[in-house]
Amino acid sequence: MTETTSLLSQYATALDEAVTSRRAIGQLSRSASLTLDDAYRVQALGSELRAARGDGLVGVKLGFTSKAKASQMGVSDVIFGRLYAKGEYPDGGSVAMEDFIHPRVEPEVAFRLGARFDARAAADPEAELRAAIDAVAPGLEIIDSRYANFRFSLTDVVADNTSAAGFVTGAWQPADLTAPDVRFDDRPVTLEIDGVAAATGSTSDILGDPVLALPAIARMAAARGVVLPAGSVLLAGAATAAVALPGGVTVSAAVQGLGSVSVTTTGTSTEER
Ligand code: 0L1
Ligand code: MG
Numbered sequence: 001m002t003e004t005t006s007l008l009s010q011y012a013t014a015l016d017e018a019v020t021s022r023r024a025i026g027q028l029s030r031s032a033s034l035t036l037d038d039a040y041r042v043q044a045l046g047s048e049l050r051a052a053r054g055d056g057l058v059g060v061k062l063g064f065t066s067k068a069k070a071s072q073m074g075v076s077d078v079i080f081g082r083l084y085a086k087g088e089y090p091d092g093g094s095v096a097m098e099d100f101i102h103p104r105v106e107p108e109v110a111f112r113l114g115a116r117f118d119a120r121a122a123a124d125p126e127a128e129l130r131a132a133i134d135a136v137a138p139g140l141e142i143i144d145s146r147y148a149n150f151r152f153s154l155t156d157v158v159a160d161n162t163s164a165a166g167f168v169t170g171a172w173q174p175a176d177l178t179a180p181d182v183r184f185d186d187r188p189v190t191l192e193i194d195g196v197a198a199a200t201g202s203t204s205d206i207l208g209d210p211v212l213a214l215p216a217i218a219r220m221a222a223a224r225g226v227v228l229p230a231g232s233v234l235l236a237g238a239a240t241a242a243v244a245l246p247g248g249v250t251v252s253a254a255v256q257g258l259g260s261v262s263v264t265t266t267g268t269s270t271e272e273r
Contacts, residue, residue, distance in 0.1 A: 003038050012045035015160050018146035022101050022270045025146060029153040039158035040224055043081065046161055050084050058232060059083035061108075061141065062216055063162040065207045065237025075154055078207070080220035081162030083233060087142070089168045091261050097247040097269040100144045100165060105245040106238035107191045107253030109184060109203055109210035110139035110169045111177075113232040119222035129218040130211075133234075135172035136184065138255040140263065141235055142166035143242055169233060170253075170261030177211060185209035187256040189239035194249050199240035203255060210236035246272060 011028050018025045028034060034042070047057065063079045064070045070078075089095050097103065114134030122128040144165035145152060157163060176182070187203040203210055213236035221228065228234075245251060245265060252262035 003032060003034060005041075007032070008038060008042050009045055011042045011159060012049060015042070015146050016046055016049045018101070022099065024101050024148040024270075027147050027152055027156045028159055029156050034155040034159065036155060036158060039155040042159035043161050044224065047082055055084045055086045057082055057226070057229070058085045058088055059167075059234055060217060060221065060226060060228065060232070061162060061164055061167075061235035062213050062237045063157070065213065066205045069241075073154060078216050078237070079154070079158050079162050080217070080224065081164040082226070083164060083167055083235065087164065087166040088233075089166055089263055091168055091170050092263070093168075094264045094266050095142070095166060097245070097265050097267045097272065100142065100269040101146065102150060102271040103142050103144045103165060103245040103269055104150075104242035105191070105251050106141050106143065106242040107189050107199070107201070107240055107255065108139040108141050108238055109206060109236045109255060109258070110137045110167075111135070111175070111214070111234040111236065112137070112172055113228055113230055113234065116230045117221070117228045117232070119218050120225060122218075125218035125222050126215045129214050130177040133175060133177045133214070136175040136258060137172045138170040138253050138258045138261045139233075139235055140168045140251065140253050140261055141238065142245060167233065167235060168261050168263050170259050173258065177214070182211060183209055184211055187258070189256070190254045191240055191243060192252045192254070193243070198243045201240035203239055205239050206237040213237055
């Protein structure tokens, strides 16, 4: 059953308060039976709350892009979330852990949009999205579930903007995805904390090839009516399992052929205190 807009607004407000207070809440699914469409509506209502305080959309991301994570969650499709300006950190910069509840970090591949993309206005959204991409980079995503103990159902995590909390991109390399046979698969990926490997994987762990994130993003942006400005960042998915991110460390991700990206963390998150 679909929940009423007023109830969905209450859920969006509760999740947004968890973001701003850095205090986890209980799972919505314990007391509500949200459909997946309801959950995406909660996510969109959260986006309106962000916009009202000047935190605009700067990109989108996919989650559950590895076979292991998808089967652990019992899902057959990826999930889609929004990236906001206040969550963007510069490569080599610092990230205050006070802004998070119980952050984790994952190494990603990022694409950049050279032109605005409106999937609903596109005759062929997938082809137009590929044509709009102008660059690729290694990325770090900080995820931070707004639910206690990082526990959630599929609809919980979608309503919670797929745990998106921050991201960093490394140096952009020009990319032409309209060229035939462009591939980013089979590249080793390493996530390091203070120079020590915390996780290793391959870009093939992202849907087989990170470029396969693009049809999914085109489809989901069309379904949700998300219009992406030029310069938007598209996070294709994680190449390893997420790793807990403490304060006082330097975390870096290296993707063979794309280079590396890093940030240094300061302070302590809510649950590290
Ligand atoms: O970006 C991701 O892969 C995370 C998706 C949401 C699930 C989680 O918080 O682990
Ligand atoms: Mg991710």
